[in-house]
Amino acid sequence: xxxxxxCFILFFMLIESNVFAYQYQVGNxxxxxxxxxxxxxxxxxxxxxxxxxxxxxxxxxxPPSQDSLIQVTKESYNxxxxxxxxxxxxxxxxxxxxxxxxxxxxTSGASGHCEKSQKxxxxxxxxxxxLPEPPAYGPSGAxxxxxxxxxxxxxxxxxxxxxxxSSSLNVKxxxxxxxxxxxxVCGLAGDKI
Numbered sequence: 001x002x003x004x005x006x007c008f009i010l011f012f013m014l015i016e017s018n019v020f021a022y023q024y025q026v027g028n029x030x031x032x033x034x035x036x037x038x039x040x041x042x043x044x045x046x047x048x049x050x051x052x053x054x055x056x057x058x059x060x061x062x063p064p065s066q067d068s069l070i071q072v073t074k075e076s077y078n079x080x081x082x083x084x085x086x087x088x089x090x091x092x093x094x095x096x097x098x099x100x101x102x103x104x105x106x107t108s109g110a111s112g113h114c115e116k117s118q119k120x121x122x123x124x125x126x127x128x129x130x131l132p133e134p135p136a137y138g139p140s141g142a143x144x145x146x147x148x149x150x151x152x153x154x155x156x157x158x159x160x161x162x163x164x165x166s167s168s169l170n171v172k173x174x175x176x177x178x179x180x181x182x183x184x185v186c187g188l189a190g191d192k193i
Contacts, residue, residue, distance in 0.1 A: 025059045072085050
C-alpha cells in the first residue's frame, strides 16, 4: 500500500512540475496607481523579488475612468513618452500574458503618472539563462498599423517555433517518459507486494 501511495505522489509531482504558471497582481497592491509616499519605489522593488517565466501573467487593476496601462519601448519608459505605445489597455482589469523572454516596460497611460514613478520593468529570462534584446518596433517606436491588438489580453504575438523550442520539447518529452516509466515500475512493484 505504501508503495502505491508513494508512486501516486511521485506521479503527480512529475506532472505538476511542468504546469505551474502564476498570475501576479502587480505590486501586490489593490490597484495600479501612483506609488504612495510610504512606498515610492514599489514598482522598482516588487519585480526584483520575483522570477517571471513564460506562461506567467501580470494583472493590472485600476479604475478605468482614471487610468490606463501601456506597454512601451525602453526609450519611452526612460523618458516617460506616452506617444506610440506598443500596446494600450484601458479596461481596468488588464492582463499581460508573458509569451516570450525579454525585458518588458509598462507605464500608466494617464498624463503625469509615469513621471511620478507609476511604471514597471520586468525581465523574463530564456530557458538557457540569457536575456534577449527587445524587438525593434521601427523608427517611431510603434508596431505597424497592421499589427493585431488584443482588447482584453495582451503579450507578445505568438510566432512559429524557434530553434530554442526544441529544448522545451525535450524537457516535456523527458517528463512524459519519466511519468510512463514511473507508472510501469509502480504497477509492477504493486503487483509483487
